[in-house]
Amino acid sequence: MTKNSGLWYQMREIVVETGEIALFARRFFREVFNPPYEFRELLKQSYIIGNKSIFLVATTGFIMGLVLTLQTRPTMSQFGAEAWMPAMVGISIVREIGPVITALICAGKIGSSIGAELGSMKVTEQIAAMEVSGTNPFKYLVITRVVAATLMVPLLVIIADGVALTGSYLVEHVKGNVSMQLYFSQVFRNITFGDLVPATVKTFFFGFAIGIVGCYKGYTSKKGTAGVGRAANSAVVVSSLFLFIIDFIAVLIADIFFEL
Amino acid sequence: MEDNNRLIQIRDLCKAFGENKVLDHFNLDLHAGENLVLVGKSGSGKSVLLKCMVGLMEYDSGSLQVLGQEIRGMGQYELDKLRTDIGFLFQGSALYDSMTVRENLSFPLRRHPEKIAGASEDDLIQEALENVGLAHAIDLLPEELSGGMQRRIALARTIILKPRIILYDEPTSGLDPITAKEIIHLILEIQQLYHTAALIITHDMDCARVISNRMIILLNGTNYAEGTFQELQTNQDPQVRAFFK
């Protein structure tokens, strides 16, 4: 056992790292509103993020909708509460399952690829090359990717929610012979403003966390190919951890404002 | 104040990483039109010196003036402006690997339209590529190019903003001897074509012999010996002689 594996050491590392990421995020907010804006690169990155994860996000969303409905249905029918199925499943998907599952997939897919890409640009001195050509690499690489992730993750969550609800509807339709119209009107009648707003707001934070952690890990990657691998790997680990923390905070705040 | 003939002036430059004193009272002048070669063992601080010159790394003390401006304490805007007058060829080429050759070259152009002076972007890219003999590679990705071709494209990207000084960090490292020779001759051609001054870092003595007007030997963090290639070759100091073995 090395001293690096001690619990105390690891906790200290996390605190130090969070501080450094906060400084990195501060730099982001300082520079994001100042011109020049790299719109082309922002569009390109948004497209890449969406394109890269949409298939995975939709597939998992669909399966989550199926599984959730299949597993909940027997219990609900024991109480004769099948009529509540659309509302219950709908709310759990929109409030929690859609955002969290999608964000975790994006952390794995987008976070790691941003970490690896910027990490390899760092160790092959491409970032330095941008800097000496008189371009601000932070603007070109970091700001575009963080903004793209912040905007795209909520969009992906909406898609995942839609697909998951469709999956859930299919089960209801087969098992309970519920019509599509009835199913979705049940869902939308029961989802309130208090469900929707916090769930949507937190997805922007999820996207931001994935982008900023991935960029931080890549941008500060250490020399060598091992450094790049570590950047990609820890981008996923750290951003997943952040996602749960943000989720917890979001639920606490929603609890205060919307009185569950 | 800018002495028109002296493009870079370094006085008593010191840079340490903790206990590791990499540069220790280093001095250097680079004059217009000259090809100055800096030789030094691997790990002697050559790349660190170049990075200090373009503000990629901070130095601890001493003075470092490029085109009459002290690098330390420069604002971001001034620094970026100055950087367009300095070309930097990285040790590993450092091409942007997600971009085609064309995009690699247009990257600096797009961000410094003031340097184009009315010329069309395509013409400038074409011209730079022709000058390094790779006009046909314009739509390829870096991964599709050999090491020697990558180095040429990197050189094209370096000259596209028509800098007044070019800094070469081991331009022949990682290349086979024949390709290395081609790159050396290409550098000489570029120097004549663009009338730039060059500071070339190398530990390749063939390269130094062909390119240099003047040489500096970097040893123990300081400019240990200076002179033309012939002067240094006949120097009796054993530490200097070791470089010519």
Ligand SMILES: Nc1ncnc2c1ncn2[C@@H]1O[C@H](COP(=O)(O)OP(=O)(O)O)[C@@H](O)[C@H]1O
């Ligand atoms: N960012 C850094 N942090 C700590 N030490 C460094 C850093 N960059 C370079 N060094 C050290 O400075 C010395 C000179 O490095 P370098 O200039 O890259 O050598 P070379 O002459 O081969 O180009 C080496 O001992 C290296 O370990």
Ligand SMILES: [Mg+2]
């Ligand atoms: Mg070096």
